[in-house]
Amino acid sequence: MTQKHYDTLVIGSGPAGEGAAMKLAKSGQNIAIVEKHSKVGGGCTHWGTIPSKALRHNISMLVDYKRNPLFLHSVEQVNADYPRMLRAADSVIQEQVSTRYRYYSRNNVDIFNGSASFVDANTLNILHVDGSSEQVTANNFVIATGSSPYHPDDIDFSHPRIHDSDSILSLKHTPKSLTVYGAGVIGCEYASIFCNLDVKVNLVDTRDRLLSFLDDEITDALSYHLRNQGVVIRNNEEYERVEPMADGVVLHCKSGKKFKTDILLWANGRSGNTRDMGLEEIGVRVNHRGQIEVNERYQTDLEHIFAAGDVAGPPGLASASYDQGRFVGAQISAGKCDWNLIEQFPTGIYTNPEISSLGKTERELTEQQVPYEVGHAMFKSIARAQITGHTVGMLKILFHRETFEILGIHCFGETAAEIIHIGQAIMSQKGEANNLHYFTETTFNYPTMAEAYRVAALNGLNRIF
Template identity: 75%
Template structure:
């Protein structure tokens, strides 16, 4: 068998794989990227972040149209189905794929399409779509294979009415009703999306509150708006079994509840894509969720084999995965890395309205006995929000009462995932530069959503006197 040699091989072309490949190529290495799918971009581009966020944008556009009094006389003429909204994402996916192809070509990274398996610690066998196998060899290998929806063995995902976050994107109609099992980020996003299509949604949460890692006030607001949109939220429920039928799906809960809807969307957890990678040939064993244990440099138990992105576990965010990939690329190229990944990275949750957060919550600060104060700006008072009609939401800044250091920022409302970055930039400053005083003394364009930082800062500082 002919063996082709590279300096480094990256398995997977999602955010982590792309980040690693680009960094290695810039360092002058000969790099190959192995991609099992027929196109580059990974799950992020084809089944996860891009299609779901494009879908969410279409839903927001539809909601704005329905709310705008200019178009009230035309509402009866508009009937939008779920597949129509999905088609709006196709052009975005296509553009993203073509852009990424150019990145690889420009940086002379070789793309190899096929399924990779470890033959030994330095060699990979790649089974191409036509069945042919070739062997690739490298000094360093990066596993960036991403993740897939978790499938419990007792749930029949082959049934057309039982969906996961990948297969829901293939729906050919708008269901009348849907049960979503799992109220994490994906579950809440789809509950929000489907409710705006007038789908009757049951959101089944295995915990006692939605998204418990977020600030309580923000999750309370999310619960309120989901319920206002018609979503029925059921907390502290665990499934006993799923019963697919010809005319629907019944979710049997251990509490005795039985929820029958047109379809079931399983949104409870994800598994790392490590199956059939040949890890047993090199002595690596993933955990029960298919994830690989890594050290702070993202090295596995074999130092020349790295894992980055979803396959390495939390936080499993596209943004963080890309940074992890770049970190790994620098570590391989230089033997070390002179920069570290930020501890405080923002989370973005694309419900309607959006949620974004960075730093600590009130619950965490109270538990740590840190004296803090709350600064708030309600979007209904912001001129830009009044102009756009997006008056639902708030910006909340938590800061130290004595030093005025910003400790956490939490935003709920349209453009929250954009607004958060202004606060993130100030939080990242050292010493006295990280102060809520900055927002009180800075001139913001008017009218803008960014002005909410000045309104919140003045509100918070007024609480001190």
């Protein structure tokens, strides 16, 4: 049988793999994708971003329904448990998968389903589910295999009461209580999801404050509202051992604290999906977290092998991974890229209320001795928020006191991850175009959440003049 050969083989069909494959296909290359699972889309589509955000959206609608005075007499008729909420997300996943298959078919991208491992620097072995295998060769490779939840060796993740962020999406019942170990983005999002299903939630943080990379005022607001929703937050804790029992699971902490709940969700760290790929044998360096070492071009030590997305390290965002994939595709097809990956990109954290942030925090500006001022728009004063009933939250603009350059934008509340892009567009402008006055001199639709930019800008100017 003749061995198939391609210009480039892309391993993984998540955001990074898709971005690379589409860019390369549009450049005229003969491309194939190797996907370990039975359907394309990667962890983002099947176990990460899409199902968790669809789940969160459905629960948010339930919360809005329960709070709406128009439905006070029918609230008791609502029977929405966790499995039902998960099933409601299935249609979104299937539509995403179908859309991607159309992309690949239209652009003549071949798809191999199976586990990939390198035989040599130009040959890939693909092991299929039925045990058969085949080998394909290529001039170039893009490794975009993503990441998986980190599993400490001393914790039994096969136990039905112990879950990670993948297996929690297969939970068949609504637990009465839950301990989340790890208060990063994933941990905070799931704490928010479950507490709004009336589950008693412990959120155990290994650091001194939630999401310490964010602006302090934003994380203070998040902590307050999570606690207000019933979440018990414990900071500066480190696990000693996990004890599964017949009627629950106990998290023992080194401080002496014990948390016994129905379910434990381990949300502390992720590892690159590089095991059993034969990377070290061909000279590709992999660090202790399973992440591939790359240069500024996302190139490994072998110049024809690239890595993009979570498997190449931070930031671990689907949006950034897709751009990295396109960037790598340009490097392979043209030897260069006529655009650069942005250094500042927005973070979107889908707690309830959600968070989005871009640029410097107050803490960073203070440490750097930058003269800045703050403009606030509290959502409770925004007409659109009053209409929708989503009055919790604020938009916060940090700007230079002398030049009025926008230095950071931080938003907490409904649609935060949407309206951040208005500020991003202005912050990306060069020179004087990045200026707070843009928001005071521009007419915004009324009533909209975008109007918060004008309110925040005027508030900031009033602090100076």
